[in-house]
Amino acid sequence: MRSYFALVEKDPDSAFGVRFPDVPGCFSAADTQDDVVPNSVEALQLWAEDMPLPPPSPHASILSLPDVRKALSSGGYLISVPLIDNDSAVVRANVTFERGVLRAIDAAARARGVTRSAFLASAARHEIEAKH
Secondary structure (H helix, E strand, O other): OOEEEEEEEEOOOOOEEEEOOOOOOOEEEEOOHHHHHHHHHHHHHHHHHHOOOOOOOOHHHHHOOHHHHHHHHOOOEEEEEEOOOOOOOOOOOOOOOOHHHHHHHHHHHHHHOOOHHHHHHHHHHHHHHHOO
16 A cells, blocks of 8 residues: 655644645645544545556655755644545455454444444544554
8 A cells, every 4th residue: 555745734723734745736634633644545535536646755755855844844744644545346355353353343333323344444444544
């Protein structure tokens, strides 16, 4: 899975602004810190649907950019954003769980009013986003 560095900046009394140095024109924003990564994942996905993405640059290359250095010195920070392909084709997968874990998954899915598959897909997406 490819990941792209994103620069996050925030001025007082504003939302978090996110831009991708490797993908000029691809932007995102978030009202809260918790929404920065999910919103950035979505922005990158939407961009990739319509425009080709260049290969991700290494960290050192991103840090060498003058505008990035300036933003970092002013309180900005870099995050790694995974490119999760927006491929809506449904595929069947055979997975194995401990019985107790499967019961807990089913109970959590029922409590949320979703299917086991929807719950697991959501949990997987959340875990992937949290690691970046």
